Amino acid sequence: MDGLLLSKGLFPEQFLRKTVDYILSQQLDDGLIPWFEGHKADPWDHTEAAMGLSIAGEFDAAEKAYQWLADHQLDDGSWYANYQDGKALYKEKRETNFIAYIATGVWHHYRISGNREFLERLYPAVKKAIDLVVSMQAPTGEIYWAIEEDGQPFKDALVTGCSSVYKSLECAIAIAEELEQDCGHYIEAYKKLGLALSEHPEYFDRTWESKARFSMDWFYPILAGAIQGDAAKQRIAERWETFVRDNMGCLCVSDEPWVTIAESCELTMALLAAGEHAKAVQVYSWLHQWRDNKDGAYWTGYQYKENIIWPEEKTTWTAGAILLAADALTQHTPAWNIFQCSQLGIDDQNRKPLSNKKSVSLA
Numbered sequence: 001m002d003g004l005l006l007s008k009g010l011f012p013e014q015f016l017r018k019t020v021d022y023i024l025s026q027q028l029d030d031g032l033i034p035w036f037e038g039h040k041a042d043p044w045d046h047t048e049a050a051m052g053l054s055i056a057g058e059f060d061a062a063e064k065a066y067q068w069l070a071d072h073q074l075d076d077g078s079w080y081a082n083y084q085d086g087k088a089l090y091k092e093k094r095e096t097n098f099i100a101y102i103a104t105g106v107w108h109h110y111r112i113s114g115n116r117e118f119l120e121r122l123y124p125a126v127k128k129a130i131d132l133v134v135s136m137q138a139p140t141g142e143i144y145w146a147i148e149e150d151g152q153p154f155k156d157a158l159v160t161g162c163s164s165v166y167k168s169l170e171c172a173i174a175i176a177e178e179l180e181q182d183c184g185h186y187i188e189a190y191k192k193l194g195l196a197l198s199e200h201p202e203y204f205d206r207t208w209e210s211k212a213r214f215s216m217d218w219f220y221p222i223l224a225g226a227i228q229g230d231a232a233k234q235r236i237a238e239r240w241e242t243f244v245r246d247n248m249g250c251l252c253v254s255d256e257p258w259v260t261i262a263e264s265c266e267l268t269m270a271l272l273a274a275g276e277h278a279k280a281v282q283v284y285s286w287l288h289q290w291r292d293n294k295d296g297a298y299w300t301g302y303q304y305k306e307n308i309i310w311p312e313e314k315t316t317w318t319a320g321a322i323l324l325a326a327d328a329l330t331q332h333t334p335a336w337n338i339f340q341c342s343q344l345g346i347d348d349q350n351r352k353p354l355s356n357k358k359s360v361s362l363a
Helices: 013-026 043-055 059-072 096-113 116-135 159-178 184-199 215-223 229-243 261-273 277-285 316-330
Strands: 082-084 087-089 093-095 146-148 249-251 258-260 301-303
Touching: 013 043, 013 316, 043 059, 043 096, 043 316, 059 096, 059 116, 093 096, 096 116, 096 159, 116 159, 116 184, 159 184, 159 215, 215 229, 215 261, 229 249, 229 261, 249 261, 258 261, 261 277, 261 316, 277 316
Parallel strands: none
Antiparallel strands: 082 087, 093 146, 249 258, 258 301
């Protein structure tokens, strides 16, 4: 099946079952989800794959993945960038968006499962992670992208990384409110970061070449909710021709003929957040030509100048992104809108309180 046009209430459960089974087949006994068999894992992509498991109702496996994070968290609240064969790799830097993403995953799982015991059990790990990330905020609001081996911040920031942190802060606030925990300092950090992302591009890429050639810098502020409404639609329109290839998907970078499936899924959700529903349905419909129908997994990307799958790997986080986008399009689970509106009791499309959440003041 190359085309898959999805709408509300039509989650393709049977079609995506093999995709879920692929993630399960790659998960290790201790709960860690590597990119694929024999390869490394990282905390962000591990969480993305776990979110796919939650969508599929594989709650035990998802909770095992989050417990792995809790069990391997360092004393300061962080994780190393990569793990393989039970060992940490690349200890020189720990990336703040990797650290923060546990909050997004834990909140996502709770919204689907309703398992309060899980939320209470994981909250200490979430709190340690977010406390550390907030301590890495610059006076101007951006979050420094990494922590050096000696615990000092690497003093520059990435638009994509900070956008991911912005959504994770939002989810951390939602968790704290749900558990009636103080989160005033999270709210202040969230407001400052949102202002930096929406109004101060000069705060990012200060010491290195601009990352604007990466498509994620284009749509991640929308995916995370930092840019909304007409501004989001304008941002989409400005670089649509730069990054989108008809009948293929979204480029990873503007200057390479390489369509990547996970970025295309995330663009699908950003389009929904921007109110571009027809475009979202269209982009997602292109992606299933990159599926291996034998095992339900998706290839990472396609190099269209050479007409080759590249690299020849089927990543679990790509499978997770496929499931997240399908959920967003079909509104299948209670967490379908985690990247479409605020988790803080405010519907960002209509600016009205959500019926099942109390409002958190960000004024």
